[in-house]
Amino acid sequence: MKAIFQILLLFFLTTVPALALDMQQLVREVEQQYWGVSSRARVTMEVRTANWQRSLEMESWSLGRERFITRILKPAKEKGVATLKVDNEVWNYLPKVDRTMKIPPSMMGGAWMGSHITNDDLVKGNKIDEEYSFTLLEETEEYWRVEGIPKPDAAVVWGKIIYQIHKATRTPQVVEYFDEEGIRVRRTLFDQLTPIGDRILPMRMEVIPDDTPEEKTVMLYRQIQFDVDVDESFFSLRRLKVRR
Amino acid sequence: MILWKLAFRNLRRNRRRTLLTLAAMVASSSLLILSLGVFSGMFVDMLASVTEQYSGHMVVAGKGYLDRREMHATMDQAQAVTEQASRLETFRGASPRLRSFGLLSLGDRTQPAEVLGIDPTREIQVTQLHRKLVDGRYLDPDEDHGIVLGVGLARKLRAEIGSELVFVTQAADGSIGNDLMTVRGLFDTGSVANDNGLALVPLHWLQETIALPDQLHEVAITLKDPLQAKPTAAVLAGRLDDRLEVRDWGQMLPEMAEVIASYGASTLILSMILYAAAGLGIVNTLYMSVMERTQEFGVLLAMGLHPAQVRRLVLLESTVLGVLAMVLGATLGFFLTLWMKTVGIDLSGSISSITYAGGTILPRLHAEFEFRNFWLPSLLLLVTAVLAGWLPARRAARLQPVEALRED
Numbered sequence: 097m098k099a100i101f102q103i104l105l106l107f108f109l110t111t112v113p114a115l116a117l118d119m120q121q122l123v124r125e126v127e128q129q130y131w132g133v134s135s136r137a138r139v140t141m142e143v144r145t146a147n148w149q150r151s152l153e154m155e156s157w158s159l160g161r162e163r164f165i166t167r168i169l170k171p172a173k174e175k176g177v178a179t180l181k182v183d184n185e186v187w188n189y190l191p192k193v194d195r196t197m198k199i200p201p202s203m204m205g206g207a208w209m210g211s212h213i214t215n216d217d218l219v220k221g222n223k224i225d226e227e228y229s230f231t232l233l234e235e236t237e238e239y240w241r242v243e244g245i246p247k248p249d250a251a252v253v254w255g256k257i258i259y260q261i262h263k264a265t266r267t268p269q270v271v272e273y274f275d276e277e278g279i280r281v282r283r284t285l286f287d288q289l290t291p292i293g294d295r296i297l298p299m300r301m302e303v304i305p306d307d308t309p310e311e312k313t314v315m316l317y318r319q320i321q322f323d324v325d326v327d328e329s330f331f332s333l334r335r336l337k338v339r340r
Numbered sequence: 341m342i343l344w345k346l347a348f349r350n351l352r353r354n355r356r357r358t359l360l361t362l363a364a365m366v367a368s369s370s371l372l373i374l375s376l377g378v379f380s381g382m383f384v385d386m387l388a389s390v391t392e393q394y395s396g397h398m399v400v401a402g403k404g405y406l407d408r409r410e411m412h413a414t415m416d417q418a419q420a421v422t423e424q425a426s427r428l429e430t431f432r433g434a435s436p437r438l439r440s441f442g443l444l445s446l447g448d449r450t451q452p453a454e455v456l457g458i459d460p461t462r463e464i465q466v467t468q469l470h471r472k473l474v475d476g477r478y479l480d481p482d483e484d485h486g487i488v489l490g491v492g493l494a495r496k497l498r499a500e501i502g503s504e505l506v507f508v509t510q511a512a513d514g515s516i517g518n519d520l521m522t523v524r525g526l527f528d529t530g531s532v533a534n535d536n537g538l539a540l541v542p543l544h545w546l547q548e549t550i551a552l553p554d555q556l557h558e559v560a561i562t563l564k565d566p567l568q569a570k571p572t573a574a575v576l577a578g579r580l581d582d583r584l585e586v587r588d589w590g591q592m593l594p595e596m597a598e599v600i601a602s603y604g605a606s607t608l609i610l611s612m613i614l615y616a617a618a619g620l621g622i623v624n625t626l627y628m629s630v631m632e633r634t635q636e637f638g639v640l641l642a643m644g645l646h647p648a649q650v651r652r653l654v655l656l657e658s659t660v661l662g663v664l665a666m667v668l669g670a671t672l673g674f675f676l677t678l679w680m681k682t683v684g685i686d687l688s689g690s691i692s693s694i695t696y697a698g699g700t701i702l703p704r705l706h707a708e709f710e711f712r713n714f715w716l717p718s719l720l721l722l723v724t725a726v727l728a729g730w731l732p733a734r735r736a737a738r739l740q741p742v743e744a745l746r747e748d
Contacts, residue, residue, distance in 0.1 A: 147412040177516060193518055197443065202452055
C-alpha cells in the first residue's frame with residue numbers, strides 16, 4: 097500500500113511539472129526562433145488604418161533577447177528614424193531634430209512607428225515564456241494550441257495569450273492576445289514559411305486589432321541572417337544616431 | 341394715518357431697542373449679501389478657470405471630434421464658423437485650434453502633453469492664458485517654433501525660457517511628427533490639468549508638423565455673457581452646416597453646470613437659515629415692546645381703537661423696521677461686496693487652489709456682483725420682519741382693555 101502511494105506521489109511530483117515545463121519550453125523555442133543569438137534583417141512594414149496607409153523599409157539588428165536596433169531606410173521623409181531597445185527601455189532617434197528620446201513608461205503602450213505594434217511589444221514580447229504559465233489547450237495532427245496565463249507577480253500587458261504552434265516546424269501560426277476580461281484584443285497571423293539556414297521561419301507577420309478589423313500591420317522579412325557579428329557596444333545611443 | 345404716526349413714535353421712543361433690532365437685521369442681510377457675492381465670485385472663478393483658461397464658452401467641432409478627440413476628425417470651415425459666430429448677439433471672440441497629444445522632451449526628460457495649435461491674436465480673445473504668464477512672453481503672431489507651456493510641465497521637464505524642447509507625436513499620415521520648439525513663456529493658472537499638461541504652439545506650425553494642412557479640430561468661442569451659452573449654442577448650430585456640432589460649456593462640463601444650477605437652491609436655503617435666526621431676534625424684540633406697552637394698548641383699545649387697528653399698528657412697526665433694515669442692509673451689503681471685489685482677501689499663504697467639478701477655485705476670497713444676490717436677501721428680510729411682527733401683533737390685538745389697563 098505504502099509503496100503504491102510512494103509511486104503515485106513520485107508520479108505526480110515528476111510528471112506534472114515536467115508537462116508544464118514542456119509547454120514553457122515549447123513557447124520559448126518558438127519565440128527564440130526569431131531572436132537567435134544575433135540577427136540582422138531587412139523588413140518591410142506596411143501599416144493600414146482607416147485614415148492612412150504607409151509602407152516602411154527598415155533594417156534591424158538584434159543581440160540575444162535584450163538588444164535590438166532598427167532604422168528606417170525608406171521613405172526619404174523618415175529615413176534615419178531609429179529605435180533602440182536595451183533591456184526594458186526604448187529610445188527613438190529623430191534625425192530631423194537630431195535627438196534621441198526615451199519613451200516614458202506612460203507611453204510604452206503607444207504605437208511603435210505608427211504601427212499596431214506597441215513599444216511594450218518590443219520590450220515584453222520576448223519575455224512571454226518567463227512571465228506566463230502555459231497549458232496545452234488542444235492538439236491536432238498539424239498544431240498545438242497553448243494557452244498562456246500571467247504568473248501571479250508578473251507585470252504583463254495581456255490577460256491571456258493563445259499560441260497556435262505548427263508541429264513540424266515549431267513556428268507560430270496564430271497568436272491571439274486577450275485583455276484582463278478575456279476579450280480578444282488582437283491577433284497575429286504568420287505565414288510564408290521559408291528555410292533560413294538550419295531553421296524554417298514564417299517570413300510574413302500580420303497584426304490585426306479586433307476593435308478596428310479593417311486596420312492591420314504587415315511585417316515582411318525581406319532578408320534575415322542569424323549569428324551575425326555584432327556585440328553589445330553596437331546597441332548604444334551613440335550608435336543610434338549613426339547614419340549609414 | 342394716525343397709525344403711521346403712532347408706529348413711528350413707538351419706534352423712536354425706545355431708540356436703543358429699535359437700533360439694536362435694526363442692527364441685527366442689517367447685519368444679517370448685509371452679511372448674507374456679502375457671502376452670496378463671495379459665492380458668485382467663486383463660481384465666476386471656477387467657470388473662468390475652465391472657459392477662459394481653456395475651452396471657451398462654446399466649441400464648434402466636426403461631428404464626433406468632441407467625444408473621442410480623434411486626430412482625423414478635423415474640420416476646415418474656420419471662415420464660415422467665425423463669420424456666423426461673430427453675428428451672434430453676445431459674441432466676444434473666436435479662436436481656431438488644432439490639438440495634438442504627444443511627447444515633449446528636454447535632455448533625458450520626457451513628458452506627455454496636450455499641444456494646442458493656436459493663432460495668438462485670436463486665442464487671446466478666448467482664453468486668458470496670456471494674462472497668466474509668470475515668465476517670458478506669449479506667442480508672437482508670426483512665430484514659428486515658439487512654445488508656451490504650464491509651469492508644472494516646465495518644472496517636470498526642467499525647462500526654462502529659451503530651452504529647446506523636442507516635440508514628438510504621431511502625425512495624421514502615420515509618420516512620426518517631430519520638431520524643435522523654443523520655450524517662450526510659462527503660464528500658471530492654478531488648474532493642475534493645464535499647468536501640468538498643456539502647451540500652446542503656433543497653429544500653422546502644428547498643422548504642418550502633424551500633417552494636417554489647413555485643418556482644425558475646433559473653433560472655441562467666448563461670449564459676453566457665459567450664462568447665455570446654451571441658447572446661443574443652439575442658435576449657432578442652426579446656422580452651421582450639419583457636419584459640425586456646437587457645444588456649450590454646460591455640455592462640456594456637466595458637473596460645473598450642476599454646481600451652478602444647485603447654487604440657486606443653496607442660496608435660498610442659506611438665506612432661510614440666516615433669517616430664521618434673525619427672525620427670532622425680531623420676534624423677541626417686538627414681543628418685549630408689546631409686553632411693555634400692554635397698558636398703552638389697553639388705553640388705545642379703551643378709547644375705541646379696533647383690535648384690527650392695534651394689530652395693524654404693531655405690524656406697521658415691524659414693517660417699517662423691515663424696510664429700513666432692507667435699505668440699510670442692501671447699501672452696506674453693496675459696499676462690503678464692492679470692497680471684497682476690489683480688494684478681496686488673499687488666502688494663498690495658507691491654502692492652495694482646489695479643483696472641483698472640473699473648475700479651479702483660486703485661493704482667495706473675492707466677490708462678484710449679481711443682481712439676484714441683492715433682491716433675494718432683501719425681499720426675504722422684509723418677509724421675515726412682517727412674519728416676526730405677526731405674533732406680537734396678534735397678542736396686542738387680543739388684549740382685553742380692562743385687564744390690560746390693570747397690568748403694571
